[in-house]
Amino acid sequence: KQEVTQIPAALSVPEGENLVLNCSFTDSAIYNLQWFRQDPGKGLTSLLLIQSSQREQTSGRLNASLDKSSGRSTLYIAASQPGDSATYLCAVANDYKLSFGAGTTVTVRA
Amino acid sequence: NAGVTQTPKFRVLKTGQSMTLLCAQDMNHEYMYWYRQDPGMGLRLIHYSVGEGTTAKGEVPDGYNVSRLKKQNFLLGLESAAPSQTSVYFCASNRGREQYFGPGTRLTVT
Numbered sequence: 001k002q003e004v005t006q007i008p009a010a011l012s013v014p015e016g017e018n019l020v021l022n023c024s025f026t027d028s029a030i031y032n033l034q035w036f037r038q039d040p041g042k043g044l045t046s047l048l049l050i051q052s053s054q055r056e057q058t059s060g061r062l063n064a065s066l067d068k069s070s071g072r073s074t075l076y077i078a079a080s081q082p083g084d085s086a087t088y089l090c091a092v093a094n095d096y097k098l099s100f101g102a103g104t105t106v107t108v109r110a
Numbered sequence: 111n112a113g114v115t116q117t118p119k120f121r122v123l124k125t126g127q128s129m130t131l132l133c134a135q136d137m138n139h140e141y142m143y144w145y146r147q148d149p150g151m152g153l154r155l156i157h158y159s160v161g162e163g164t165t166a167k168g169e170v171p172d173g174y175n176v177s178r179l180k181k182q183n184f185l186l187g188l189e190s191a192a193p194s195q196t197s198v199y200f201c202a203s204n205r206g207r208e209q210y211f212g213p214g215t216r217l218t219v220t
Contacts, residue, residue: 042214043214044200049208
């Protein structure tokens with residue numbers, strides 16, 4: 001059974017600081033890994049998807065890396081802004097099913 | 111193109127009552143999923159479907175039933191609601207390996 005862990009559970013940083021969010025998983029036989037953003041009381045917005053054959057994926061200020069052999073992914077958010085405040089969820093795909101971590105709640109202080 | 115929609119958005123049930131949550135997608139996706147999200151636990155897969163007329167159990171299927179009579183719709187039923195089923199329910203569908211999520215249904219069972 002795939003287990004996904006996200007550390008830390010919560011993070012508070014001043015505006016402008018770079019964010020580093022960690023995700024680890026126990027079964028390295030994955031198809032892909034997705035990072036989602038969730039605002040309070042809202043649904044999930046897909047940020048980045050990394051295929052199992054890729055090492056990283058970038059979109060604007062966001063960069064996600066994947067190390068399958070060690071079962072780790074890291075989401076970097078450069079030059080954080082108050083609008084980046086949200087919960088970030090990591091999800092790992094085995095077959096067509098996703099296993100989610102519990103998320104990291106980020107607060108960016110103005 | 112509405113994406114993934116869910117009905118209703120909110121619902122309060124008394125213990126023992128039944129209800130059906132509707133998920134609809136207009137992207138012609140084969141795969142559809144029902145998840146529940148509880149505080150501090152991330153999302154957990156309840157049931158999923160790999161095509162019209164098919165359903166399969168996920169991680170936490172007990173107390174729920176599903177049906178996929180039409181490709182675009184995936185229904186989640188609670189036959190006899192229990193307080194432990196108080197949660198936020200998300201539906202998702204697949205294109206390739208990336209999942210797209212609906213806005214969620216907040217269900218409270220008293």
